[in-house]
Amino acid sequence: MPNTSSTTRKLVITAVLIAISIVLSIPLNMGPFISLGFIVIGPTIAITIMHVPAIIGAILEGPLVGLVVGGAFGLFSLFLASQQPAGSPNAIFVDPIISVVPRLFIGPVAWAIYVGLKALGMQVRLISSAIAGTLTNTLLVIGAIALRLNVPFLATLASVSVNVALELIVAAIIVVAVVSALRGAASGRSGSSV
């Protein structure tokens, strides 16, 4: 498979990653999987992988693709939040400064780390990039909440620390697995596709 990155390719991959974001939020109702992108792990802990498409898009196709996919994810969460009853905790995401703006940075930050660590091994670059992208999402969203609702930043961060730790691990594993699988497919070492 050729590995040249044309505009057409970038457009199509952006579109497909946005479609993946939508599929990740289809209600599954299977045990802990509320949807594939939203998993309940404890009575008060739920983690998300909704930001992973933006990271993968940025690593494979550059910061612009990551930015657009992240932005789409942000719009999506704004849209979902507008369906929540006014005043409930999730309804704060109707504010685009909380839901959209932070998500724009996921892709570019993940890309910068990935490109910046060129000297290191591929695994390290991918893991660092996934961690940077996930942290960007968490820290900027919580920062925006702290800013807009006047709540202490560190206390809010502490209240989600377990989620963050789990999200970092899961995001890193998925990014490494997906990107390695795609690179493997590109170099002709492909196994079963299912």
Add this chain to the structure above:
Amino acid sequence: MSLELSRNILIGQYIPGATLIHRLDPRTKILCTLFLLFAVSFTRSLTAAVIYLVTILALVGLSRIPIAFVLRPFIRGLPVILFFLSFSILYLSWFQPGSLILIDWGFIRVTSEALLQAALSLVRLMSILLLVSLPTLTTRITELTHGVELLLQPGARIGLPVHELALVITIALRFVPILTEELERVIKAQASRGGEIGELSWKQPRQIAQSLLPLVVPLFVNAFRRAEELAVAMEARGYLGGRGRTKFIQLHGTWIDLIVTVAMLVFVAGVWYATSGRWL
């Protein structure tokens, strides 16, 4: 455990037909959908939301798409929706003082205000689910792309990549059912090999992580393979982006389209105005 995910999501599916709704100009359909979407999302009145929902159901009826078919995703999702709604009822009842308390069992408290909010939310969700799938159910994907592109055209003056945006939106919409089907296949493949996705409880985080990976990785890899194929196919057919591109399908809006668009806008705004400032 349900294995028919494609029944849970209708976005991107097209059901051929020759009804008035099918024959309307895609621009008309997009605009009317946006009017209703905006109104339903931001109205604070339950009456208005119910009127909008009835309107949307009437539109579904006019397009001869079985109501049961379009409502299935909503009914499937109902347990999760109700679960979250009951949480918000408890939360709102506790933190919004000054409304009628219906139930007060010490820790558990339900107020009329919270119930109203939850009902509004439920009506909204149902409306939105119907609304987002109605345009793709009644319009061919190519027509929809042209419609989106033409509607965004004014943005081209300020440097918005209108053609690319329309293309991305349509390909994304088209890929949703394809990827859903593929996810379904992967889940079945895992289940046939003894994967127990549905039977896990949250007390088994390691198993959850282990069952997540074999679902998500193929989803991405298959999607990229398809994207690659599509990009190559587009380039092989000489796709060079929007500049100088002519269209095979020409959209001709008729006076009916104009009337429908204006009537919808007046209706939506009228209901909004009549119910503004009231909760019920």
